[in-house]
Amino acid sequence: MNKKLLTLLAALFALSLLAAACGDDGDGEATDTTTAPAATEAPDEPGDEMMDHLGDGSLGAVTVEAGGAVQIRSLNAITGDVAFFGLPLERAVILAIEDYGQIHGFDVDLGTTLDDLCSNDGGQAAAQIVVADEDVLGVIGTSCSGAAVAAAPLITDAGMVMISGGNTSPALTSDLAGTPGENYNVGYYRTAHNDLFQGAAVAKFVFGELGFTTAAAIHDGDPYTQGLAQAFADAFEAEGGTITGFSAVNKEDTDMVPVLTEIAAGGPEALFFPIFQPAGDFVADQAPGVSGLENTVLLAADGLLNTNYLALPQTAGMYFSGPDSRFGENVNQSTGKTAQDFLAAYEERWGEAPAAPFWAHGYDATTMLLDAIAAASYVDADGNLNVDRQGIRDYLNSIEGFSGLIGTINCDDFGDCGAARITVVQNIGGEENAVASMDNVVFSFVP
């Protein structure tokens, strides 16, 4: 009797599999057939009143009814250990929307700002909330590459675009030589630099400026940290140096002596650990106490480049790579604002200076998205705003010589739009110098 039941169950299971497979096919065809005509109809219908706009309708269109608002979203790491990094990005989006004003007479609505939790799960959960709202045109985010890996496929598949001011992992765009990264999705863009530039900058600094020939790197398994540590290791070996150790920690580890001992076995002159807090606190604190690392020079990257970390006593004298934050007189062409204007508004609104350096990237990303929506939309006879999703991508793909706070922005074929200027700063030391240390540039790199 048991056997009979089992056979029955197996048969049922096989049938359900079959049904599921057929069902999927049917769904796929159904969506294909419905979107295509809708897309071709859209431009036809309005006739003469249709204004000049970008896009062929291949991804469908969104209609914003008169009196409604254009929907975009912010998806950044606004809670947890890395909130210092995501909050300035989110605030930059808010300020950029205010500075930009209306699109063809329509307000821009940010909805509820979302949290990527700086993790794969967080990115996925938030992306599902975003795509559930079919009126959303684009997302500014994520902050963390680890979250983007999960969020980008969902968001771009829904026809939306995603522009990140904080992601730097090479896997999300390309290797800069024409090969797309393993997590590249069409419709993904970023104004943050590709970490291949940052890795190369650190390697050049360590090899050329400090004159070291041996170095080691530690990451924490996150795509951002792993990608950057690898980029550094590759670039350092290309310069002619030797990588004596390449290891990983867990994000929640506190006793770093074992991993540091493993690294010390190779006797490196420099140790690069592009990780986050709190693990970064423990590495900097415990490294000088490990036999073989007493005189090793410590370097970290933009994940640790914040005033909180710079204020720690054990980080005095350390080097940090990060985006060039000397924005000078750069003007964002869409809003006419400079970095000084932005910082003044930020300080007035939130009572503090941004704690991490990517705010300008978030600001430029937002204005690029709003420009793209403006270029891909028109107001029809009924006063509704019609936005062509493909048009947004067409505009972003063609961006060339866009003047932003971070400098001149050019988008390549794989969504890398960043100015890619990297600087290395040295921590002067002391809590009172933490802010000044962010600008204490000792090396700059332009590709």
Add this chain to the structure above:
Amino acid sequence: MDEGAPPSGAPRPRPRARLLRPRTRVDWFLTVIRVAVLIVLAVGFTAFIAQEINPDNPFARWANPDATGLTGAQFRGLVISGIAQGSMYGLIALGYSMVYGVLGFINFAHGEVFMVGAMTGMITSNKLADAGLWESNFIGSLVFIVVVSIIVSSLTAVVMERVAYRPLRGAPRLIPLITSIGVSFFLQNASVVLLGPASKSYPNVPDWVKAKHTFLQIEGAKILVIVVAALSMAALWYYVDRTKTGKAMRAVAEDAEIASLMGIDVNRTIVRVFAVGGAFAGMAGILWGILFRSVIHTTGFLPGIKAFSAAVVGGIGHLGGAMAGGLSIGVAESVGPLLILEPLGVSGVSQLRDAIAFAVLIGVLLLRPAGIFGERLPAEDRT
């Protein structure tokens, strides 16, 4: 684990009795796993020794051509850092073990009591540093923050008992266990609300604490941690074994009902157990702060779980065992990756330290189901 349990009422099994019992498939399976564990340990250890004797030794590199071996100083550094970390696990484990001994349930919120101690120390030491006392009178300040933190964490533990566990005294053991998980989340989130989600640091400690001791080549902070842990252990032993209150605790642990018939105030004794456990957790919190100088609301979680494992490894309910378990887990997770796994050619060994810590737990339970110092309990006490 319980395969040797006799029907209730049968005489307690003597070790020999197990050998006479017919072997089941489970026994064979366990034996295979035990042998496999020993082989992995033996192979890794042999490769390590071979590597240390001569890096060109063919034995040393058969599995991992990149293995470099450790210098004596590095090996000592690993062991010391393992002992320091392990002493902290041991101090926390005492609380788990004592509560289990008396009430028979696992108080999972104990790791959070440790976090509360570390947070209190962070706040107090930063206030002292602002007043300039931290630098000018470090030892005095240290004693002060230890006292404050012990008071706060004992109080937390006592309030926890009063609010969350006492109303459930008669309930099945699973109920307070689940409640303790809830208390744990409550304390973590209370810390986020009160102090924010960012990691917070202790003020800088004087150079002699950070610098290596000239003779022993060990950082002052680690010596401090080890010495304080040893002293606390001795004090606890005296308290439980030599004082009247300690005797009352042991009596309640043995049989609460009979103890109350003998005129022992059971509730008061249980409160004392929580207070003492909390005090040790608070002490561990300060040592954590001195050693790692950074604390966050999740600080208590992983050390709490590891300390619980330590209590089980040592034999839950046995105080010396808790300390021994803490030390063995601390040293194993510190030394294990480079000693056993690296010569075997495993990649990313340092990320596997938690795996090693819990492998020790599984390994010990396989070889000695009741823990290193644990006694096999008669079946009626085990439910």
